[in-house]
Amino acid sequence: MASSGQPKVVLLDIEGTVCPISFVKDVLFPYALSALPATLEAQWDEPEFSQYRDAFPAEHASSQEALTAHVKDLMSRDVKIAYLKSLQGYLWESGYKSGELKAPLFDDVAPKFVQWKKAGKEIMIYSSGSVAAQKLLFKHTNSQPADLIPEISDFFDTVNAGPKQEASSYQTILAAHPEFPEANSWLFLSDNAKEVEAAKQAGMQSFVVERPGNAELSAEDREKHRVIKTFAEI
Ligand SMILES: CSCCC(=O)C(=O)COP(=O)(O)O
Numbered sequence: 001m002a003s004s005g006q007p008k009v010v011l012l013d014i015e016g017t018v019c020p021i022s023f024v025k026d027v028l029f030p031y032a033l034s035a036l037p038a039t040l041e042a043q044w045d046e047p048e049f050s051q052y053r054d055a056f057p058a059e060h061a062s063s064q065e066a067l068t069a070h071v072k073d074l075m076s077r078d079v080k081i082a083y084l085k086s087l088q089g090y091l092w093e094s095g096y097k098s099g100e101l102k103a104p105l106f107d108d109v110a111p112k113f114v115q116w117k118k119a120g121k122e123i124m125i126y127s128s129g130s131v132a133a134q135k136l137l138f139k140h141t142n143s144q145p146a147d148l149i150p151e152i153s154d155f156f157d158t159v160n161a162g163p164k165q166e167a168s169s170y171q172t173i174l175a176a177h178p179e180f181p182e183a184n185s186w187l188f189l190s191d192n193a194k195e196v197e198a199a200k201q202a203g204m205q206s207f208v209v210e211r212p213g214n215a216e217l218s219a220e221d222r223e224k225h226r227v228i229k230t231f232a233e234i
Pocket residue numbers: 013014015016024028080085088126127128129130133134137164
């Protein structure tokens with residue numbers, strides 16, 4: 001049983017943990033779908049875009065129409081596959097930089113970042129969103145200052161760590177930071193109970209975060225995991 005000692009590292013999920021699920025589903029996703037046609041039209045043969053197009057399976061990268069249909073299908077099912085997440089991050093970049101997109105972090109998040117850092121804790125991120133998308137989100141937040149990147153020590157996604165519901169991914173993250181070798185000195189916070197389970201299997205402390213708009217937690221998950229509604233007690 002992992003100790004409940006004070007964590008040295010706070011590893012944070014994004015959607016449903018530091019920002020509402022609705023921001024991803026109702027703002028970021030529609031923005032990406034609205035930006036896709038013009039981006040494909042203008043950049044289909046551009047070297048800058050080719051890395052995103054060529055990461056797709058060949059049958060879905062054969063034409064702008066095929067790629068658009070595949071992206072719409074994946075997003076309609078919230079499939080968190082890396083090549084889609086990379087393309088989404090690319091599509092969101094102009095929106096963040098223009099000011100059209102701003103991440104609505106929950107009120108307790110930015111103050112806790114300051115408090116955790118003063119207490120000597122490290123803050124890291126582990127999200128299905130690409131590392132590039134994570135950095136855009138934390139650079140353009142509703143906080144003052146808007147840029148919280150300086151508070152964050154590292155970023156992990158499904159490419160540099162692995163699938164979020166597999167314990168081996170959390171072991172990969174631990175291996176990336178030998179300066180914090182005790183798994184139970186890490187605290188992973190996520191809205192997803194299966195991710196919390198995987199982190200605990202890797203020896204981390206891990207709590208389920210229950211934010212407004214999150215999916216209803218099962219009685220089993222409430223029984224199995226500590227559930228927190230804010231970061232107040234961390
Ligand atoms: C990094 S902003 C976009 C987040 C995203 O696309 C996503 O799927 C978030 O999933 P999470 O693992 O953070 O719940």
